[in-house]
Amino acid sequence: MGTVKGCELPEDLYYHIDGNVWARRREDGSLDVGMTAYACSLAGQIVSFTPRKIGKTVRQDKSCGTVESGKWVGPVKAPVNGEIVAVNDAVVADPGLINRDPYGAGWVVRLQPSNWEEDRASLLTGAAALDAFAARMDADGFGGC
Amino acid sequence: MSGDAWRVVDTGLRPAAENMALDRALLEARQAGESPNTLRFLQFEPAALVGYHQDVARELHLEYCAAQGIAVQRRITGGGAIYFDPAQLGWELFLDRHGLGTADMAAIAARICNAAAAGLQALGVAARFRPRNDIEVDGRKISGTGGVFDGEALMYQGTLLIDFDVEKMLRVLRIPAEKLTRRAIASARERVVNLRELLGSLPPLDDVKAALTRAFAEAFGVDMAPAQLNDNEQRRYRGALAELDTREWVYQPERVYPPQTTRQGMHRCDGGLIYANVVFEPAARLLRQVWFHGDFFVSPRRLVADMEAALRNTPLADLRATLAGCFAARAAHGIGLGADDFATAVENAVAAAPAPAAPSCGEASHAD
Incomplete structure (x- = not known):
């Protein structure tokens, strides 16, 4: 398990650094998508989650759902181009799951990538992802999870 | 900048x-x-x-x-x-x-x-x-x-x-x-x-x-x-x-909103009677909004507003610690009651049977 400034960042996941989201590739090629522990730390307690609808096509870096914490509304950015094929209803009912288990039960939507081989080039994984998050945390003036 | x-x-x-x-x-x-x-x-x-x-x-x-x-x-x-x-x-x-x-x-x-x-x-x-x-x-x-x-x-x-x-x-x-x-x-x-x-x-x-x-x-x-x-x-x-x-x-007709309950809880203690009207999301165990009223005395008076503000969008699990924090921050006291009494009123509301549908404003009595 990778950790940067106390934030867990599993090294086997793909990360969209600017969006502060992760993606986990499933056997059928679809991707589970969620917020990183770092994003959760910046947001605080998440109290609402509204996914975009199943069947919607989303572009990379555009919203595949919105979260609310501390009266702030913000998007969960799609890490790649694709179609929403599932949403996590458990997180709609209990958005705090995102804080409690960001890389497991707190996944938010499942995407079927439309062009994985090309889009994956813009994602980082492993040590490169940890380095990028470390740089971003410094730029953000972040103290730690 | x-x-x-x-x-x-x-x-x-x-x-x-x-x-x-x-x-x-x-x-x-x-x-x-x-x-x-x-x-x-x-x-x-x-x-x-x-x-x-x-x-x-x-x-x-x-x-x-x-x-x-x-x-x-x-x-x-x-x-x-x-x-x-x-x-x-x-x-x-x-x-x-x-x-x-x-x-x-x-x-x-x-x-x-x-x-x-x-x-x-x-x-x-x-x-x-x-x-x-x-x-x-x-x-x-x-x-x-x-x-x-x-x-x-x-x-x-x-x-x-x-x-x-x-x-x-x-x-x-x-x-x-x-x-x-x-x-x-x-x-x-x-x-x-x-x-x-x-x-x-x-x-x-x-x-x-x-x-x-x-x-x-x-x-x-x-x-x-x-x-x-x-x-x-x-x-x-x-x-x-x-x-x-x-x-x-x-x-937003297609949106799904998690179920909420709006219930009133009552707690009687030495210091009087506390009512807590509570909007709660059972699936998330989340307190959305709490409104305290009743017959009780706390000092400073602003403590009631502090507690209500602090409980907005707060997990039920954090209820007692949150209220204790409000009392501590203001060096507050009540006569015959404390933070736990307010917490009990909230918990009673969460546990209460659903409130009967509230009358709309037009039907509500203006008599006190």
Whole structure:
């Protein structure tokens, strides 16, 4: 398990650094998508989650759902181009799951990538992802999870 | 941000849909790099505004709004439902997150709210930021706030009560207060305050805007210059208005909202009788809103407002620690009661059978 400034960042996941989201590739090629522990730390307690609808096509870096914490509304950015094929209803009912288990039960939507081989080039994984998050945390003036 | 120049835009009195569309347009333009950092002032024709994630029917007395010609709109920011009319001033900041020195959303909100509070202090009002999102004067709320971000751009907005019709608010919003009685109105009045009441007369609006402008300029180390919307913003505004001035946007008919219960709990202790009216989400075990009333004495009196503010959107598991923290922070005490007694009232509400459907305002008794 990778950790940067106390934030867990599993090294086997793909990360969209600017969006502060992760993606986990499933056997059928679809991707589970969620917020990183770092994003959760910046947001605080998440109290609402509204996914975009199943069947919607989303572009990379555009919203595949919105979260609310501390009266702030913000998007969960799609890490790649694709179609929403599932949403996590458990997180709609209990958005705090995102804080409690960001890389497991707190996944938010499942995407079927439309062009994985090309889009994956813009994602980082492993040590490169940890380095990028470390740089971003410094730029953000972040103290730690 | 020292040396930077921010723009001040005053978009005047408008219908709610236009104000929401301007929020969207200015945020998009800021994110696209088409606009500088901006302070916007705005005013509303009478309107009930729900937060981005809220269910209109759950939050508002829609029949009353329709009968009174009160517009219903959905904000792009978070937080709860509010009633807005020309006696309130809206203030908004559209900023790039770079240069704020932090990406922590609570810290950004605190910095902005502290600046707004300083502006009110310059008017002679002892305003303070009350976490997580209010500006208050001696425990009474004078400005509620909320925000939205997308990429590196953010918009943070607040209401400022210049004057305020509490009874109208109670008729518009489905807040879990007592039924609409004189006592409920008095109880609500204890929770909010406005500039007219504090200053003894209505302050000139231009003075209020100038004080806020100076305070934001000082807090962020920037110069402020009045300006108009640019062409890109006008174009984006027209597009946003077409999307937001619709029933689809306001009512979001396809959205699924987690079930909520609104229940009253009672707790009798040596110090008296505490009622807690509680909006609760069972699936998330989340306290959405708590309203305390009853016959009891606590000092300072503001403790009730502190507790209600602290319990907004709080996991039930954190209830007792949160209330204990409120008592400790104010060195508060009650006569014959303590933080745990308020917690018990809340827990009794959560455990209570569903309340019978509350009468609508029109049916509610005005006798106390």
